[in-house]
Amino acid sequence: MPKSSAPRLSVRKTFKLYIGGAFPRSESGRTYLVDGDNVALASRKDARDAVVAARKAQPKWAAATAYNRGQVVYRVAEMVEARRSEFKALGTAGDEVNAAIDRLVWYAGWSDKIAQVAGNANPVSGPFFNLSSPEPTGVVGVIAPPSLLGLVSVVAPVIVTGNTVVVVSGGPQVAVTLAEVLATSDVPGGVVNILTGHAAEIAPWLASHDDVNGLDLTGVDDPALAVELEQAAAGTLKRVRRAGTTDFTADPGLAPMTAFLETKTVWHPKGF
Amino acid sequence: MSDLRSLLHGLPGVDKVGVEARAAALGTRSVKTTAKAQAIDLAIRMVDLTTLEGADTPGKVRALSAKALRPDPADPTCPPVGAVCVYPAMVPVAFDVLKGSGVHLASVATAFPSGQAPLDVKLADTRDAVAGGADEIDMVISRGAFLAGDYTKVFDEIVAVKEACGPAHLKVILETGELATYDNVRRASWLAMLAGADFIKTSTGKVPIAATLPVTLVMLEAVRDYRAQTGRQVGVKPAGGIRTTKDAIKYLVLINETVGDDWLSPDWFRFGASSLLNDLLMQRTKLTTGHYAGPDYFTLD
Numbered sequence: 001m002p003k004s005s006a007p008r009l010s011v012r013k014t015f016k017l018y019i020g021g022a023f024p025r026s027e028s029g030r031t032y033l034v035d036g037d038n039v040a041l042a043s044r045k046d047a048r049d050a051v052v053a054a055r056k057a058q059p060k061w062a063a064a065t066a067y068n069r070g071q072v073v074y075r076v077a078e079m080v081e082a083r084r085s086e087f088k089a090l091g092t093a094g095d096e097v098n099a100a101i102d103r104l105v106w107y108a109g110w111s112d113k114i115a116q117v118a119g120n121a122n123p124v125s126g127p128f129f130n131l132s133s134p135e136p137t138g139v140v141g142v143i144a145p146p147s148l149l150g151l152v153s154v155v156a157p158v159i160v161t162g163n164t165v166v167v168v169s170g171g172p173q174v175a176v177t178l179a180e181v182l183a184t185s186d187v188p189g190g191v192v193n194i195l196t197g198h199a200a201e202i203a204p205w206l207a208s209h210d211d212v213n214g215l216d217l218t219g220v221d222d223p224a225l226a227v228e229l230e231q232a233a234a235g236t237l238k239r240v241r242r243a244g245t246t247d248f249t250a251d252p253g254l255a256p257m258t259a260f261l262e263t264k265t266v267w268h269p270k271g272f
Numbered sequence: 273m274s275d276l277r278s279l280l281h282g283l284p285g286v287d288k289v290g291v292e293a294r295a296a297a298l299g300t301r302s303v304k305t306t307a308k309a310q311a312i313d314l315a316i317r318m319v320d321l322t323t324l325e326g327a328d329t330p331g332k333v334r335a336l337s338a339k340a341l342r343p344d345p346a347d348p349t350c351p352p353v354g355a356v357c358v359y360p361a362m363v364p365v366a367f368d369v370l371k372g373s374g375v376h377l378a379s380v381a382t383a384f385p386s387g388q389a390p391l392d393v394k395l396a397d398t399r400d401a402v403a404g405g406a407d408e409i410d411m412v413i414s415r416g417a418f419l420a421g422d423y424t425k426v427f428d429e430i431v432a433v434k435e436a437c438g439p440a441h442l443k444v445i446l447e448t449g450e451l452a453t454y455d456n457v458r459r460a461s462w463l464a465m466l467a468g469a470d471f472i473k474t475s476t477g478k479v480p481i482a483a484t485l486p487v488t489l490v491m492l493e494a495v496r497d498y499r500a501q502t503g504r505q506v507g508v509k510p511a512g513g514i515r516t517t518k519d520a521i522k523y524l525v526l527i528n529e530t531v532g533d534d535w536l537s538p539d540w541f542r543f544g545a546s547s548l549l550n551d552l553l554m555q556r557t558k559l560t561t562g563h564y565a566g567p568d569y570f571t572l573d
Binding site for chain 1: 557562563564565566567568569
């Protein structure tokens, strides 16, 4: 390429959605400006497509061994570590990036241990082994907080147990950068789908969607909207999580994981 | 019958690029709101609800037939499907459920899906299905004979099966995925219509390439031209690979733009499908309830 004396034009980035492992624009063609960046503005139909992608990916992700899912989440932590500078450039403090990486590693470790804690061998009055084991709920809609640590704190616990998620994020650049991390780690396409846009526009469609099994409202700021979403979710008996706290630096406990687990209990005869 | 050969080879060739571009262009139409609701109900009425598995049991066929009568038990305004399509052995089972309901009972016959059996076996197969209560017969042509250029054999077979059908409608499966070219599809369509087919059908659903929009376009043009020449109207049935409401609506647009209103009826156009019905029901539910539907709320078969 011949050298030019003219000043170089930098390539500006459009922050796009992350659906089924690809980075499409919104089907509506809409974009909005966030801090000077051009960001795709997701519509209800993007949410619909994301649910289809999440549903498609769910059985295989749930069938992967817990050990394998743990490795994959650990790999995400590795990739965030490698892209630390990108998150810093978006205004995320170094401490917060550290905390997000540590949180990913922490949840990665829980992958093959949660069954020992949330499951049980139950004593029953009969000659049976009676075993309860936690299983993933399915497809979970997540309204995520804008910060990196907040996002990681709501997405990692849901996927590590074998669910797939559709995330609506109000912090688009950070969320799409995390999507780029996910796309270059070993997370299968469709396990995490990220929509950037307005929760008030998209979340009601996820809440009433018959093919979404759970809803995490941690990132919903408006209490009236949260109540409305809870009511819409009740129509299909979704599991809904409304975390009271927004202090993501504190120990999250197991609730973010157990909120989206179903307990399966099997009886097995013994003593023959 | 050298005039049959010269007639079939005298048909104008199909412009492959043109027909594919035309079908693709018509596939981009956007059909919304009330028009979409009408299209979905029409598509449901056009479905030939099909189960053609070695593992079909009487119980499964009964369940499928009950679903054909009332596809959405939660919504009495949902219309029944056009027909149920089963193997000849399952015809009496389906007939018990469907008789008197107005939902037709179709049976594949003539050594479906390969068609590689002697003629008397094929005719016995057909008679059994009709005797069991089928009022529509889906026969397969001998692709081997067609591709070898033995048009007379294919023609005579269709005539013989048509006779064995008696009052039952005859749908002739061309298995376009095995015919290789659009020219062959056009020839096979004419051959089937000249031999007395009431419907021409794309595929068995048992080979990798099933119904496509361009192939259906070629067949629609054939039935249009055939009616213009002879005055007899023949129906079209794409089958296999049509799974979503979007696909189904593309076919309806294709009919409307190619042959017009006359074919926009379950009497003249059918979809051979099994999983399509659930997607139509989910889209219908979305329109009536205002929120997205999920597969958990509809029966699997």
